[in-house]
Amino acid sequence: MLTDFFSAFRKGQELVNADTWKNRTILLNVLVAFITALASIAKGFGYDIPVDSEAIGGGVVAVFALVNAVMQIVTSKRVGVQPKV
Numbered sequence: 683m684l685t686d687f688f689s690a691f692r693k694g695q696e697l698v699n700a701d702t703w704k705n706r707t708i709l710l711n712v713l714v715a716f717i718t719a720l721a722s723i724a725k726g727f728g729y730d731i732p733v734d735s736e737a738i739g740g741g742v743v744a745v746f747a748l749v750n751a752v753m754q755i756v757t758s759k760r761v762g763v764q765p766k767v
Contacts, residue, residue: 691755693762700757707753714746 690697697703721731755762 692765696759703757
């Protein structure tokens, strides 16, 4: 199964049920944007959210960007690394 995932990085390959995976990625993007907006609004109204902004700015965003990049590759047959010649 893990080898199937890594073979999906090749151009011309994609995960099974790519549409489902793309929809889940879009949902994740929307949820992160919504939660971030709620946190900013709450801070604007004076509610202190006990989350370090540097941790969110660095770690969470980096992981989020990595997941998005991977999902773009493994759910499309048109992008990816070239197959072995």
